[in-house]
Amino acid sequence: MSKLQLIIQREFIAKVRNKSFIIMTFLSPMIMVGMGALVYFLMQKNDEKVKKIVYVDQSGLFSKEDFINTKTIHYSDYTTLGIEETKKKVEEGNYYGALYIPKQDSLELLAASVEFYSKDSPGMSIMNSLENKIEGKIRNKKLTDFGIDLNKIESSKIRTDIKMYNFSGEESSKLINGLKIGVGAIAGYLLMMFVMIYGTSVMRSVIEEKTSRIIEVIVSSVKPFQLMLGKIIGNASAGLLQFFIWGIILFVIVTVASSIFGVDVVEMQSSRVPAEQLEVAKQATSGGKGQLIVQEILRLPLLKLFLLFIFYFLGGYMLYSSFFAAVGAAVDNETDTQQFMLPIMLPLILAVYVGFATVINDPHGPISVAFSYIPLTSPIVMLMRVPFGVSWYELLISMMLLIITFVFVVWLAAKIYRVGILMYGKKPTYKDLYKWLKYKG
Amino acid sequence: MNNLLEVNNVVKKYGDFIALNDVSIHIPKGCVFGLLGPNGAGKTTLIRIINQITMPDSGSVFLDGEPLAPNHVEQIGYLPEERGLYKSMKVGEQALYLAQLKGLSKAEAKKRLKYWFDKFDISAWWGKKIEELSKGMAQKVQFIVTVLHKPKLLIFDEPFSGFDPINAQLIAKEILQLREEGATIIFSTHRMESVEEMCDEIALINKSNKILDGKLDDIKREYRTNTFQIGLSTSNTLDLDAILKENFEVTKPNFKLLSNSFMANVTLKKGDTANDLLSFLTNHGEVNHFVEVIPTANDIFIEAVNKNS
Numbered sequence: 002m003s004k005l006q007l008i009i010q011r012e013f014i015a016k017v018r019n020k021s022f023i024i025m026t027f028l029s030p031m032i033m034v035g036m037g038a039l040v041y042f043l044m045q046k047n048d049e050k051v052k053k054i055v056y057v058d059q060s061g062l063f064s065k066e067d068f069i070n071t072k073t074i075h076y077s078d079y080t081t082l083g084i085e086e087t088k089k090k091v092e093e094g095n096y097y098g099a100l101y102i103p104k105q106d107s108l109e110l111l112a113a114s115v116e117f118y119s120k121d122s123p124g125m126s127i128m129n130s131l132e133n134k135i136e137g138k139i140r141n142k143k144l145t146d147f148g149i150d151l152n153k154i155e156s157s158k159i160r161t162d163i164k165m166y167n168f169s170g171e172e173s174s175k176l177i178n179g180l181k182i183g184v185g186a187i188a189g190y191l192l193m194m195f196v197m198i199y200g201t202s203v204m205r206s207v208i209e210e211k212t213s214r215i216i217e218v219i220v221s222s223v224k225p226f227q228l229m230l231g232k233i234i235g236n237a238s239a240g241l242l243q244f245f246i247w248g249i250i251l252f253v254i255v256t257v258a259s260s261i262f263g264v265d266v267v268e269m270q271s272s273r274v275p276a277e278q279l280e281v282a283k284q285a286t287s288g289g290k291g292q293l294i295v296q297e298i299l300r301l302p303l304l305k306l307f308l309l310f311i312f313y314f315l316g317g318y319m320l321y322s323s324f325f326a327a328v329g330a331a332v333d334n335e336t337d338t339q340q341f342m343l344p345i346m347l348p349l350i351l352a353v354y355v356g357f358a359t360v361i362n363d364p365h366g367p368i369s370v371a372f373s374y375i376p377l378t379s380p381i382v383m384l385m386r387v388p389f390g391v392s393w394y395e396l397l398i399s400m401m402l403l404i405i406t407f408v409f410v411v412w413l414a415a416k417i418y419r420v421g422i423l424m425y426g427k428k429p430t431y432k433d434l435y436k437w438l439k440y441k442g
Numbered sequence: 443m444n445n446l447l448e449v450n451n452v453v454k455k456y457g458d459f460i461a462l463n464d465v466s467i468h469i470p471k472g473c474v475f476g477l478l479g480p481n482g483a484g485k486t487t488l489i490r491i492i493n494q495i496t497m498p499d500s501g502s503v504f505l506d507g508e509p510l511a512p513n514h515v516e517q518i519g520y521l522p523e524e525r526g527l528y529k530s531m532k533v534g535e536q537a538l539y540l541a542q543l544k545g546l547s548k549a550e551a552k553k554r555l556k557y558w559f560d561k562f563d564i565s566a567w568w569g570k571k572i573e574e575l576s577k578g579m580a581q582k583v584q585f586i587v588t589v590l591h592k593p594k595l596l597i598f599d600e601p602f603s604g605f606d607p608i609n610a611q612l613i614a615k616e617i618l619q620l621r622e623e624g625a626t627i628i629f630s631t632h633r634m635e636s637v638e639e640m641c642d643e644i645a646l647i648n649k650s651n652k653i654l655d656g657k658l659d660d661i662k663r664e665y666r667t668n669t670f671q672i673g674l675s676t677s678n679t680l681d682l683d684a685i686l687k688e689n690f691e692v693t694k695p696n697f698k699l700l701s702n703s704f705m706a707n708v709t710l711k712k713g714d715t716a717n718d719l720l721s722f723l724t725n726h727g728e729v730n731h732f733v734e735v736i737p738t739a740n741d742i743f744i745e746a747v748n749k750n751s
Contacts, residue, residue: 007542015531214526218587221493221520222543224512423495436457 004223005231012206012235017242026243030250034258052097052127055079057087059104060111067138074127088118098123100131108139182361185385188310189356191244192317192381193349199240199318200325200345203232204338207329207422216422225419230411233322237315302390309387309396316403317380321345323407323414330421337428352378356385364389374399376406413438445504446471446595446626447492452501454487461487462498463650469628469643474621476641476658476739477630480747483647485630486523489597492628493520506594516545519593523600523630525584527572534568537587544591551590558586562612577604585613589620596620597628602636614640634740644739646746653750658739665737665745668710673699673731674723682726689722690714699731707735 016022055077056068068076074097079087084101091099098119105111115135117123141151207229210216219228328341355378359368364386373383373391379399383391420437421429429437447469454462462484469475479485490496492503494510503510505517528536534555541551559565562582572580581604589596598617602610618640621627629641637644637658645655654661676682682704686692695705704727710719716734723729737745 004543007539011539015528209528210526213529214522214524215528216526217495217522217524218520218526218540218584219543220495221518221522222515222540423490440456 005227008223008228008231009235009238012232013238015206016202016236016239022239022243026246027250030247030254034251034254038258049073051075053077053095054097054100054127055087055091056100056102057082057084058102059084060102061104062111062142063102063138067134074130091118092120097127102135108143112136112139181388184306185360185388186357188314188384188387189353189381192314192384193353195240195244195314196318196321196349197346199236200322202240203236203322204325204329205335206232206236207326207418208332208335208338211330211333211422211425220422225422226415229323229326229415229418233319233326236322237318240318306387310384312400313380313384313403316400316407320376320380320403320407320410321349323411327414327417327421330418331424331429331434332421333425333428348375348377349381352381356382360385360389365391370395374402376403379403416440444470446506447628448504449488449492450502450504452488452491452498452503454484454491454496454498460650462491464501465647465650465652466501467645467652467655469626471626472621472624473642474617474627474629474640476637476644477628477647478632478637478644478739478743479647484650485647486599488647489520489599489628489630492595492597493518516591517594519544519588519591519596521584521588521596521598521601523603525581525604527580527584527587529573530571532568533570533572533575533583536572537583537590540587541590544593546591554590555586558590562586578606578609581605582609585616589616589625593625595626595628597630599630600632601629602631602633634738634743637739641739646743648747648750651750654742654746661742662737665742667735667737668714668716669693669735670708670710670716670719671695671697671705671731671733671735672708672719672723672729673701673703673705674727674729675701675703676727678726679704685726690719701730703730705731 050073052074054074056063056079058078058080065078068078070076079090079099082090084099084103087099087101090096098117101116101118102111103114103116105114112135117128117131144151144154210219324345328338328345331341332338352372355368355372359366359372360382363369369382369386372378373386373395379402383396383399387396416438417434420440421434445468447467449465449467452462452465453460465484465488467475467477467488477485477488487496491498492510494512494515505514508514531539537555538548538551541555542548546554556565559568564579564582567575567579567583572583575583585601588598596617601613601617605613614636617627617629629637631637641658643655643657644661646653674682683692683706686706686708690711691709693707693709695707697705699705708719710716720729720732723732
């Protein structure tokens with residue numbers, strides 16, 4: 002077995018045997034699923050609670066039909082009580098709030114003078130629905146005043162659903178756009194988490210070798226570069242194993258849970274999709290929602306996605322963990338890492354923000370494109386862009402830049418690493434690091 | 443080719459700081475070579491260059507006649523001054539790992555480890571983690587790991603630190619045994635009594651320069667001061683003292699004798715021999731103590747360093 006293999010093997014085993022790794026691997030999927038279930042449960046509970054709203058309508062414009070009880074909101078008419086009396090009652094009793102519609106000379110004034118009193122700030126969704134009610138009513142009143150037949154307005158309403166094609170004739174839909182956003186976002190986010198968790202793990206492992214002073218024994222047997230590379234690869238393998246196990250556990254839990262509780266997994270997922278896409282999904286109910294989603298997913302270029310995911314995932318991780326290894330080598334203990342960590346974390350976080358802010362709105366806009374070329378952000382941003390279709394020359398530029406930068410950074414990090422691992426004592430400054438780069442051998 | 447290691451005109455700089463300035467040492471096969479020097483003199487840098495942990499800026503290093511190359515790490519065993527093992531790794535696995543990094547096969551490493559663990563009677567530690575062992579116990583493991591691959595060249599940096607006298611003796615015995623088996627040993631230490639006890643040759647490095655090297659006996663001869671401890675029974679001590687001072691350099695005795703006699707340290711003047719002193723003394727009383735003061739490694743160390751500064 003070559004020395005590099007030996008090192009990779011040791012790093013892998015050291016990582017995997019670690020208690021925190023085992024706990025993290027098997028516990029975190031449980032926690033994730035548990036949290037999800039808890040949130041779902043609480044939301045259900047929250048919705049079940051009935052809110053009592055009273056209204057005082059002095060305008061005489063509204064009738065009982067305008068305030069029809071829903072599952073969660075019960076209305077009662079307190080107009081006869083007068084607003085002051087009602088406010089007192091609502092404040093003392095178990096009510097959600099009081100809606101006050103005063104008498105005004107014109108509809109415009111009326112629209113501007115409706116008031117709502119409550120003990121706590123009311124929820125956005127309730128206020129929206131109340132505003133919609135009042136707006137609709139006043140609009141209808143105005144339309145009738147203008148002499149327009151409301152029935153005609155009603156029958157003139159029509160829905161359009163623009164069918165989207167690209168030039169190769171494939172049909173796309175809003176649903177698949179949602180899926181693309183989802184796939185890209187998950188990939189980008191996973192990469193960021195992976196870099197943060199396993200990059201710092203590489204760093205910690207370097208610091209451990211320094212503080213335990215075994216480093217001098219090791220580098221008298223192998224080249225520092227081999228050790229650094231072995232560490233990076235060993236930790237990555239442990240990380241990939243962890244992701245693999247998480248995948249399996251999540252799959253098992255979801256399958257078991259849905260068969261036991263009869264929860265429709267597809268429905269749970271689609272409830273998170275924005276409303277307009279839900280609409281599309283609902284229209285296609287005839288073919289079965291699940292089937293539709295599967296069809297749409299299959300229409301994504303899955304193999305290409307997978308291969309690019311692997312490339313950017315490994316490229317991004319290797320790039321960043323070289324930095325982490327250099328930082329670990331430069332310092333004596335973990336508390337000293339702070340000043341060097343920030344410049345590493347910054348592009349990573351920037352990439353995620355840029356990804357979520359720009360790629361989702363405009364995957365081929367100038368900012369998205371620029372950040373998918375810049376090597377420090379490209380792994381995340383490009384992964385988010387890829388599902389939307391990126392031309393091969395753009396991919397080529399981005400990948401070439403990443404590879405070139407990677408080679409350069411590894412060379413740089415190895416130089417700092419080689420000198421740093423044998424330096425003890427004073428916390429180095431950036432100037433020191435620069436000096437180390439110039440040391441020969 | 444009688445030298446196992448030849449270091450020729452090695453220069454190493456760290457920025458503006460010169461760590462080694464044109465240092466050459468030659469280490470014959472099968473000897474214990476003492477690499478001495480005050481803290482920060484450049485010993486560790488030299489050792490790291492021999493271990494190929496760092497490269498010299500100029501100069502050359504030959505191991506057994508060949509220019510130092512990456513595959514030579516398998517012929518060198520190094521015990522650094524700052525010891526270290528993976529704390530949370532088990533003793534056996536760790537020893538196997540380090541042995542494999544030195545090029546041993548797993549099976550061979552296992553066999554040899556069993557031999558050494560039995561020899562040091564520490565087989566029970568195989569499955570323990572290093573952090574469960576005491577410092578001395580970990581040192582023993584580290585010593586085994588250093589010598590396991592039977593290197594031609596062994597480099598021990600302060601090998602006895604952290605050992606109690608009994609275990610230090612055990613390690614010293616093993617080091618000399620390794621020399622008997624043909625290994626060449628570089629021995630870096632501040633404990634001069636162990637230099638006297640073990641080293642055949644020494645080199646002294648001070649402030650990045652080699653200031654002294656050669657066979658320990660030759661160096662001692664060179665540093666002899668022609669001073670003798672004398673002791674004799676005489677009735678007239680005061681007279682003797684005066685006459686002695688006329689003819690020789692006399693200093694206060696720094697030794698003790700059992701009999702109640704006249705004692706002094708006497709240094710010969712140029713041209714005088716030990717016989718001159720002895721015959722002078724026999725004329726004045728009964729000589730019961732006559733010993734040449736041989737400079738200790740410690741004396742030489744201090745004198746050479748002071749002279750150099």
